[in-house]
Amino acid sequence: MSKLLEATGVVAGYGDGPAILNGADLSVHPGKVHCIIGPNGAGKSTLLKAIVGMLKVREGDVRYKGESLKGLRPDQILRKGICFVPQERALFPKMTVRENLRMGGYSITDDSYLNNRIGEIEEQFPILKERHSQHAGTLSGGQQQILSMARTMILKPEIVMLDEPSLGLAPKIVREVFEVMQIMAKEGITIILVEQNALMGLKYSDWGVVLDLGRSLFDGPAQEILEDPRIQELYLGGRKDKP
Amino acid sequence: MAELATDEILAARERYNQSIAIAVNKKRSLWFPYLVLALLLVLPALQLIGNFNYVIHLTLFTACYVVMASGWNILGGFTGYISLGHNVFFAIGGYFAGMIFARLDISTIIIAPLAGLVAAVIGYCIGLVTLRVRGPSFIISSLALVMIFRIVFENWEFIGGAAGLALPVNDLPVQWAKLPYYYAFIVMAAIAVWVSYKIKHSKFGLGLRAISKDEIKAESSGINTRLYKVLAFAVSAFFVGMAGAVWGEYLTYIRPNIFLIILISVNMVLMCVLGGKGTIAGPVIGAILIIAFNELFVATLGASEINVLATGLIMMLTLIFFPLGIVGTLAKHGKLPQFLNWD
Amino acid sequence: MTLLIQTLILGIALGGVYALMGSGLSLIFGVMRIVNLAHPSLIMIGAYVAYWPFRLSNIEPMFMLPVAAIILACIGAILYRLVFEREARSAKYSEMTVLLTFALAMVVEGMLGTAFTNTQRITSPDYATEAFFLADIFIPKGQLYASIISIIIISALALFLKYSRLGYAIRATTENREAAELLGVNVNRVGLISFAIGLALAGAAGALVSFIFSFFPSKHWEWIVILMSLVVLGGMGSILGTVIGAFLLSAVAALVGTYFGATWSTLTFFIALFVVLLVRPQGLFGEKPELA
Ligand SMILES: Nc1ncnc2c1ncn2[C@@H]1O[C@H](COP(=O)(O)OP(=O)(O)O)[C@@H](O)[C@H]1O
Ligand SMILES: [Mg+2]
Numbered sequence: 119m120s121k122l123l124e125a126t127g128v129v130a131g132y133g134d135g136p137a138i139l140n141g142a143d144l145s146v147h148p149g150k151v152h153c154i155i156g157p158n159g160a161g162k163s164t165l166l167k168a169i170v171g172m173l174k175v176r177e178g179d180v181r182y183k184g185e186s187l188k189g190l191r192p193d194q195i196l197r198k199g200i201c202f203v204p205q206e207r208a209l210f211p212k213m214t215v216r217e218n219l220r221m222g223g224y225s226i227t228d229d230s231y232l233n234n235r236i237g238e239i240e241e242q243f244p245i246l247k248e249r250h251s252q253h254a255g256t257l258s259g260g261q262q263q264i265l266s267m268a269r270t271m272i273l274k275p276e277i278v279m280l281d282e283p284s285l286g287l288a289p290k291i292v293r294e295v296f297e298v299m300q301i302m303a304k305e306g307i308t309i310i311l312v313e314q315n316a317l318m319g320l321k322y323s324d325w326g327v328v329l330d331l332g333r334s335l336f337d338g339p340a341q342e343i344l345e346d347p348r349i350q351e352l353y354l355g356g357r358k359d360k361p
Numbered sequence: 362m363a364e365l366a367t368d369e370i371l372a373a374r375e376r377y378n379q380s381i382a383i384a385v386n387k388k389r390s391l392w393f394p395y396l397v398l399a400l401l402l403v404l405p406a407l408q409l410i411g412n413f414n415y416v417i418h419l420t421l422f423t424a425c426y427v428v429m430a431s432g433w434n435i436l437g438g439f440t441g442y443i444s445l446g447h448n449v450f451f452a453i454g455g456y457f458a459g460m461i462f463a464r465l466d467i468s469t470i471i472i473a474p475l476a477g478l479v480a481a482v483i484g485y486c487i488g489l490v491t492l493r494v495r496g497p498s499f500i501i502s503s504l505a506l507v508m509i510f511r512i513v514f515e516n517w518e519f520i521g522g523a524a525g526l527a528l529p530v531n532d533l534p535v536q537w538a539k540l541p542y543y544y545a546f547i548v549m550a551a552i553a554v555w556v557s558y559k560i561k562h563s564k565f566g567l568g569l570r571a572i573s574k575d576e577i578k579a580e581s582s583g584i585n586t587r588l589y590k591v592l593a594f595a596v597s598a599f600f601v602g603m604a605g606a607v608w609g610e611y612l613t614y615i616r617p618n619i620f621l622i623i624l625i626s627v628n629m630v631l632m633c634v635l636g637g638k639g640t641i642a643g644p645v646i647g648a649i650l651i652i653a654f655n656e657l658f659v660a661t662l663g664a665s666e667i668n669v670l671a672t673g674l675i676m677m678l679t680l681i682f683f684p685l686g687i688v689g690t691l692a693k694h695g696k697l698p699q700f701l702n703w704d
Numbered sequence: 705m706t707l708l709i710q711t712l713i714l715g716i717a718l719g720g721v722y723a724l725m726g727s728g729l730s731l732i733f734g735v736m737r738i739v740n741l742a743h744p745s746l747i748m749i750g751a752y753v754a755y756w757p758f759r760l761s762n763i764e765p766m767f768m769l770p771v772a773a774i775i776l777a778c779i780g781a782i783l784y785r786l787v788f789e790r791e792a793r794s795a796k797y798s799e800m801t802v803l804l805t806f807a808l809a810m811v812v813e814g815m816l817g818t819a820f821t822n823t824q825r826i827t828s829p830d831y832a833t834e835a836f837f838l839a840d841i842f843i844p845k846g847q848l849y850a851s852i853i854s855i856i857i858i859s860a861l862a863l864f865l866k867y868s869r870l871g872y873a874i875r876a877t878t879e880n881r882e883a884a885e886l887l888g889v890n891v892n893r894v895g896l897i898s899f900a901i902g903l904a905l906a907g908a909a910g911a912l913v914s915f916i917f918s919f920f921p922s923k924h925w926e927w928i929v930i931l932m933s934l935v936v937l938g939g940m941g942s943i944l945g946t947v948i949g950a951f952l953l954s955a956v957a958a959l960v961g962t963y964f965g966a967t968w969s970t971l972t973f974f975i976a977l978f979v980v981l982l983v984r985p986q987g988l989f990g991e992k993p994e995l996a
Contacts, residue, residue, distance in 0.1 A: 192885045666821075669817060
């Protein structure tokens with residue numbers, strides 16, 4: 119299978135601090151939903167941040183469509199078609215919902231095209247249209263998550279990376295969020311999902327990756343991972359003393 | 362893909378977490394500071410063979426700043442609360458002891474501990490209020506404090522207002538006139554350094570450093586951060602106040618524009634930053650270097666404006682290139698000579 | 705009654721200038737999270753830029769306003785590149801930048817002091833000593849003009865922030881730097897531009913200040929606390945808040961000055977700063993403290 123994005127042997131950390139990732143790998147297949155699982159503090163978020171250029175890749179490489187992303191700034195990587203929705207959702211709470219969508223299309227300089235895209239997204243997610251003049255900070259958690267996901271679609275990106283989109287949401291809302299993710303996947307967007315709730319994440323995914331100790335320990339079709347007894351024991355809650 | 366052995370992974374996880382924790386250099390040597398202290402105690406013997414008043418003055422001046430910078434370090438270095446207003450306690454100490462000296466003729470050297478205590482109590486009360494905010498808020502509130510004190514001191518007739526008060530001059534022969542103050546400052550400096558050391562290695566000091574690292578975590582791990590911070594503030598005010606007490610008598614006058622100028626605060630901060638905030642030797646090294654620099658600039662260039670410029674420049678360059686200061690930077694690269702490791 | 709109205713008018717006439725002095729400080733804090741303690745010393749540079757041409761060849765200080773703004777903007781861009789850009793990665797960013805700007809203030813003070821000595825200066829165009837009279841009440845022309853110009857500049861800034869693409873980027877960076885970066889904003893460039901704009905505001909303020917307050921290099925220590933008080937009162941990072949804070953405090957300070965004596969008028973700002981920081985660090989209009 120050809121690879122859209124490939125990280126190999128990535129070493130990265132925060133500032134001058136110790137390496138959090140020491141040799142993480144990730145292979146991304148076009149059009150698929152990938153789920154990265156692993157315990158808290160394994161470095162999942164760190165890997166995503168390194169890919170989008172928020173952290174320096176100290177060693178190893180990240181290649182996208184054959185070219186290296188190393189050393190590029192986040193805004194340059196975004197223009198290549200990779201969007202990242204961080205764990206904290208990254209909205210502008212004192213800007214309106216529509217202003218937030220507009221910021222999503224910040225890298226589009228053609229105003230009328232941008233307005234069209236905003237219109238299309240608002241059609242697709244009526245709740246955003248309904249709340250367009252409300253401050254983003256006043257939306258519910260689920261709505262904020264939907265806004266931050268929908269916002270990435272304005273750019274028609276190739277890859278969207280979602281860091282724990284279900285964090286802090288009620289189970290019913292989590293399902294809604296995953297449905298939004300499926301809409302994105304149907305439009306042909308390749309998705310990289312990080313999920314604490316590994317069972318749920320893998321169920322919605324095609325491909326799974328286990329990240330622990332700053333390295334990638336395993337990857338394979340989501341179904342296989344779900345059924346692997348060793349992974350069940352370590353990461354899917356099969357073993358009681360799991361940290 | 363690697364083999365997955367569960368226990369191995371759990372053990373590896375343990376090792377991984379440990380490798381992230383930074384190792385500390387535990388080697389230190391304490392003979393050096395004792396040697397320096399001994400030399401300083403016999404230094405005035407030089408007066409027997411000639412006029413070394415200038416040397417005495419410079420050493421005394423440096424010692425005064427060692428007291429203040431070490432005091433500042435307890436709050437700014439250990440606890441991470443940067444105060445730009447510690448000259449307020451210098452003034453409180455100076456005025457308290459100076460007023461008693463002027464009226465009751467009790468030497469400020471005797472009053473100094475009491476003056477320190479007064480500064481500490483006032484520091485405690487101010488800390489109760491200002492330590493409720495963190496980071497830039499705290500820094501700015503400390504600046505505001507200086508301004509408020511300056512206006513109050515300049516308009517308070519009882520303590521001489523803006524003109525200040527002249528204090529009696531002691532009647533020792535010129536040759537020995539500086540010695541009481543000299544010994545007072547050397548002893549205070551030794552005590553300040555020793556107390557910093559003791560605090561750093563106590564449970565209290567551990568708590569302070571935890572606050573500096575992450576106050577919320579420190580609090581949730583059961584440290585009474587509020588009390589710890591305020592106590593650190595009081596202790597640091599104590600030393601600065603003590604230094605101020607004797608400084609007034611040494612100069613023979615007390616005036617707001619001696620104690621409450623920003624340069625005094627800056628020097629305390631800069632000495633710690635340059636030497637290494639949060640280390641024991643840092644403030645001492647910083648004080649020596651800054652006083653030497655100041656003397657050099659005043660001697661060669663004269664103008665105090667250039668002194669301000671140079672001080673600012675040194676501070677900027679240190680912050681940009683050696684944010685950990687001399688001791689901190691050397692220690693980080695494992696190049697700290699043992700005799701400078703007093704921690 | 706006349707005295708009260710007169711006092712309030714004098715206070716309000718100064719408010720606009722304070723607002724301009726504080727708005728750059730607020731903008732830089734909003735975008736960069738830098739508390740620029742050097743701001744007033746940089747305003748001082750603007751004041752000298754207006755002072756010397758007037759003193760030497762009688763050039764109108766208001767003509768020097770754009771010149772001062774441009775000079776300061778360039779200084780800002782250089783400072784940002786040399787000093788502040790590299791700090792963005794520092795772990796103790798806010799503490800580091802406060803100390804750096806503090807040191808910078810000393811450097812500027814030292815340079816100005818060396819070049820021009822600590823003599824008090826003031827630019828004295830004719831209007832600086834004239835006034836309009838409304839019945840018993842007078843409005844000093846200098847302060848009135850300066851306030852009007854300040855308000856025009858601040859309004860232009862507000863429109864720019866609200867409607868331009870760069871303004872969007874600046875606002876977004878103010879609210880959430882990381883998110884703006886992820887959406888394609890080159891936050892470093894936005895930082896540079898905001899820093900330059902912030903200092904341009906300082907330069908412009910300096911030109912106006914030159915004929916309103918007498919100044920000398922070490923006076924900036926007093927100004928910093930005055931500016932911080934109104935910026936903190938209005939909520940750090942909010943330009944509108946700064947304007948409101950400026951008018952409010954300036955009016956109160958004028959009242960205190962009239963009824964208790966001039967010394968205590970400045971004390972108003974200092975005590976206000978102290979009290980606001982401790983009682984309501986988020987300012988009058990903020991929801992949560994920006995300055996933690
Ligand atoms: N901003 C940061 N600065 C320093 N260390 C961090 C930062 N964020 C996370 N870390 C550290 O990086 C490690 C991995 O964190 P992260 O990638 O967020 O884990 P995950 O997303 O897998 O739970 C943790 O040990 C954490 O303490
Ligand atoms: Mg995470």
